[in-house]
Amino acid sequence: MTAPRSQNKKGLLFYCTRLIPDSELEYDIFGSGDIVRIEIPCSGRVGIGEIMQGIAEGYEKVAVLSCGEKSCLHGFGCTEAKKAYEKAIKLASVAGVDTDRLVFIEQDLGNSIYNTNGLK
Amino acid sequence: MTEQERHSLSLPEIKCETGMLEGKSAPDDSKCPVAKYRDEFVPSRLIDEAKTGWFPKGIRSCIGCELCSPSKDASFPMCVDTLVTAVGRRDEFIPLAFGGALDSIVSLQLINKYKQNRLGWIDNGIHVAGEKDKSDVGLFVGAAPYLDVLLGEEIGFNPTDESRAAVDLLNSIGISPVVLPNEVDTGADRLHEGDSEAFIKLGTINRDLYKSRGVKTIVTTCDDCCYTLRSRYRKYIPGWDFKVMRLADYLLKFGGRLTFLSAKETVAIQPPDMYTDPDGLDSVRKLLKKIPGLTIKEIESGHPSTFGGWGQFDSVTKRIETDFLKAAEKTGADTVLIPSTTMLVRLLEGRRPGSWEETSIAIKGLYQFLSAQHTVHEEFAGA
Incomplete structure (x- = not known):
């Protein structure tokens, strides 16, 4: 799994296949503009490499939409994705990249309220 | 140009300065540590394959250790560099460390517009040359600040601890080295991927940064960085006239x-x-x-x-x-x-x-x- 080249796209969204990102949430994260969506079997599959590649490819924002820790089908997906995201934040900070460009959202299934962790 | 032609090489293209391809000297296969475990990897056979004009794919398994090189003037890793850069970037899978995270950092460094925050490991106990000061000696830190983030917690060791120790040792012989706040990667990985353009750009950034701080000698705690800065940069980066030394060599020479x-x-x-x-x-x-x-x-x-x-x-x-x-x-x-x-x-x-x-x-x-x-x-x- 690699991040596609941005071609002036506004955002890159990795999302768990069990979730459907709605337009309202996407607007909250990316504002208006084109978004590339990548559906993945589990958010735990998103590693630090994919997140950093998204930034290096020129996306204005890279977001990971994950199931909540309790609702993850595999049990560890959300935890792993969070770890990758936290490391990516530190790495971006050392590289001098604005960390607001990285967003992590934990969404519990059946719950319409998003945990907008990291969302400005 | 067909796909087949694009991948084929002509002998003049791969003519290696080491003379290894002319058959004057051959690598000693018996000393190769990779050949011990990877049957298909035989340095001299890869050279023969290259002579036919085709890119020997297996050459990417070379770890560049110089053990098989017969002499300083006939270096097998230098020959690998020549072959890889002659073909350029190829559409083949090259495994990248940390899922490509470090490679992405190199991509960001190539954009050269971000101000890195890579000096967090410098504390009050050590002294480096101030941002506007000049010094003859520079310390090349490499990817250590990034490796701190990627591995520090897992292995219980921060690679920048070695850099800190290096500054401490240099301080003890009266030297406050230049440590560049915006130093970039050596680019050795990019060179091995066949992306010589990126390698030269990274080398040029480092060269200009060191020149602007008046550095004459670059010391490093990393042998891989030292090898690239000493051997590869001299070959590929115009105007790279710094003296590059391992810290141990420097301490032995000047740390009487x-x-x-x-x-x-x-x-x-x-x-x-x-x-x-x-x-x-x-x-x-x-x-x-x-x-x-x-x-x-x-x-x-x-x-x-x-x-x-x-x-x-x-x-x-x-x-x-x-x-x-x-x-x-x-x-x-x-x-x-x-x-x-x-x-x-x-x-x-x-x-x-x-x-x-x-x-x-x-x-x-x-x-x-x-x-x-x-x-x-x-x-x-x-x-």
Whole structure:
């Protein structure tokens, strides 16, 4: 799994296949503009490499939409994705990249309220 | 141009400055650590394959350790560089370390518009040249600040600790080195991917940054960085006229007054080879001999002093690492001292505390060891 080249796209969204990102949430994260969506079997599959590649490819924002820790089908997906995201934040900070460009959202299934962790 | 033509090479294109392709000198296959585990990898056979005009794909498995090179003037890794850059970037899978995270950092550095925050490890206990100051000596830190983030928690060791120890040792001989706040990667991985354009751009950024700070000599705690800065940059980066030295070599040459506290310990070190010590200075042993009471044991020769810098995190390099540590254990020493940050990270990463591969011998960085042992000279202690 690699991040596609941005071609002036506004955002890159990795999302768990069990979730459907709605337009309202996407607007909250990316504002208006084109978004590339990548559906993945589990958010735990998103590693630090994919997140950093998204930034290096020129996306204005890279977001990971994950199931909540309790609702993850595999049990560890959300935890792993969070770890990758936290490391990516530190790495971006050392590289001098604005960390607001990285967003992590934990969404519990059946719950319409998003945990907008990291969302400005 | 067809796909087949694009991948084929002509002999003039791959003519290597080492003369290895003209058959004047051949690599010694029996010394190759990769050939021991990877049957299809035979350095001399890969050269023969290249002579037919086709890119020998297997050449990417070379870890660049120089063990098979017959002499300083006939270097097999340099020959690999020539072949890889002659073909350029190819659409084939090249494994990247940390899922490509470090490669993405290099991409960001190539954009050259971000102000890095890579000096967080410099504390009040050490002195580096101020941002506007000039100094003859520069310390190349490499990817250590990024490796701190990627591995620090997992392996219980921050690679920048070696950089800190390096500055401490340089301070003790009266030098406040230049440490560049916006230094970029050496680009050796990019060169090996065939992206010589990126490699030259990275080298040019580093060259300009060091020139602007008046640096004449660059020292480093990483042998892989040292090899690239000394051998590859000289070949590919115009105007690269810096003297590049391992910190151990520098300390041996200019650190005459460096004195150490005694240590009742037995340490194992690797014998010098062409990769780390082309001039045969044997500086690591000579420096350690200055420590009273220290017993130095030598690991049997034939083990590489690099495990490959371009994403070779495969079973073969893992077995080479294990062989190296077994040889170190065989010496009966308590600790093996590693003079190269990359090698140290690779060894510690594969053998985290509690893992089944935990070794009976402690693995330590040479410069941290020296830094902990050295005494402060009155002149520099402000006495």
